[in-house]
Amino acid sequence: MQIADFALERYFARWEFSVRHLLCASDVEAYPLQELLALADPSMREAWDGLRLGYTESAGHPLLRAEIAKLYSTTARDDVITFVGAEEAIFLCMHAVLSPGDHAVVVWPSYQSLYEVARSIGAAVTLVPLDPHDWALDPDGVLGAIRPNTRVIIINFPHSPTGALVPRSVLDCLTATAEARGITLFSDEVYRYLEFDEAQRLPAAVDLGRRTASLGVMSKVFALAGLRVGWIATHDEALRERLSRLKDYTTICGSAPSEILAIIALRARERVIARSREIIANNLPLLDRFFDDFGEHFIWTRPRAGSVAFPRLRTGEIDRFCAELVEAEGVLLLPGSQFQHDGNHFRIGFGRTDMPQALEHLERFVRRRGS
Numbered sequence: 001m002q003i004a005d006f007a008l009e010r011y012f013a014r015w016e017f018s019v020r021h022l023l024c025a026s027d028v029e030a031y032p033l034q035e036l037l038a039l040a041d042p043s044m045r046e047a048w049d050g051l052r053l054g055y056t057e058s059a060g061h062p063l064l065r066a067e068i069a070k071l072y073s074t075t076a077r078d079d080v081i082t083f084v085g086a087e088e089a090i091f092l093c094m095h096a097v098l099s100p101g102d103h104a105v106v107v108w109p110s111y112q113s114l115y116e117v118a119r120s121i122g123a124a125v126t127l128v129p130l131d132p133h134d135w136a137l138d139p140d141g142v143l144g145a146i147r148p149n150t151r152v153i154i155i156n157f158p159h160s161p162t163g164a165l166v167p168r169s170v171l172d173c174l175t176a177t178a179e180a181r182g183i184t185l186f187s188d189e190v191y192r193y194l195e196f197d198e199a200q201r202l203p204a205a206v207d208l209g210r211r212t213a214s215l216g217v218m219s220k221v222f223a224l225a226g227l228r229v230g231w232i233a234t235h236d237e238a239l240r241e242r243l244s245r246l247k248d249y250t251t252i253c254g255s256a257p258s259e260i261l262a263i264i265a266l267r268a269r270e271r272v273i274a275r276s277r278e279i280i281a282n283n284l285p286l287l288d289r290f291f292d293d294f295g296e297h298f299i300w301t302r303p304r305a306g307s308v309a310f311p312r313l314r315t316g317e318i319d320r321f322c323a324e325l326v327e328a329e330g331v332l333l334l335p336g337s338q339f340q341h342d343g344n345h346f347r348i349g350f351g352r353t354d355m356p357q358a359l360e361h362l363e364r365f366v367r368r369r370g371s
């Protein structure tokens with residue numbers, strides 16, 4: 001298989017575990033194991049203590065799939081297949097829906113696998129950019145990009161790296177078009193439940209159609225990235241069948257301990273989600289103040305959801321800025337070039353509890369650097 005390097009993941013592989021503060025992480029501060037186990041109901045505590053470490057069911061533990069199905073309003077257990085992270089789900093779903101010569105439409109900027117896997121299959125990809133002033137999506141841009149051989153439209157709201165959302169009307173328009181044209185709408189919803197105003201939460205794509213697929217994961221709002229548990233929920237039976245057959249060639253089945261831990265978290269989801277939302281609610285005002293104080297250096301387009309934002313550096317070059325910052329202060333930001341985006345933006349994350357300390361270092365660096 002020929003596939004371009006995943007720039008962001010290569011960047012993280014270089015820096016993630018050696019810097020003092022990861023100020024560009026997209027996950028939420030991970031649960032310690034003991035804290036998570038304390039949330040277990042008696043039956044899951046028993047399941048954990050008596051767990052046998054054998055192979056697991058290929059589609060995922062039935063109780064896990066049942067808990068995931070409860071996150072949506074139209075799904076039952078059999079509409080869900082689990083994967084090792086959202087990443088495996090993206091990889092296999094692209095292989096399930098695309099062949100060489102097909103076409104995919106992808107909202108951009110984007111997590112690279114959402115379009116790179118399609119390219120590696122030999123599909124043509126049209127990237128539809130968000131408006132850089134406010135990160136709004138013009139649905140006509142997506143509709144205009146559709147070709148007779150378009151097999152999949154890929155969206156991601158809440159959006160990474162910008163924290164943007166779309167109005168419900170835009171989601172409805174895209175869903176209706178995909179359904180009418182027999183195109184799969186693949187909706188990366190890994191930041192769902194992290195809308196700052198809960199009234200702006202969009203319905204999950206799976207609940208809006210028969211050809212839609214919702215992507216979820218334990219890594220972000222559920223604060224359990226190390227479990228590597230992701231899933232696809234879809235009413236499209238043929239798609240689920242293809243996904244199951246492809247999974248036999250990647251991981252076959254999920255990790256037994258991770259499945260039990262994911263069930264525990266999903267059963268306690270109100271508390272788990274509240275914890276993540278609280279971390280973010282504490283961090284965001286600090287970012288607002290920082291970008292207010294340093295408005296001559298940065299343009300801050302406030303995110304509306306998620307755990308990352310994509311501000312712009314006004315003066316100087318962002319790659320150099322990030323390189324000097326990590327060298328001087330041990331604080332990692334992610335330059336927009338890692339998204340193949342050349343607008344002098346950078347990704348900043350606010351899901352970690354050390355964000356206030358990281359921001360102090362950034363502030364010191366910016367003051368020293370001058371304008």
Ligand SMILES: Cc1ncc(COP(=O)(O)O)c(C=O)c1O
Nearest residue numbers: 026085086087111160190217219
């Ligand atoms: C938009 C988006 N989709 C998918 C993923 C992959 O999630 P995971 O690493 O948990 O597989 C990420 C991770 O950062 C992401 O930001």
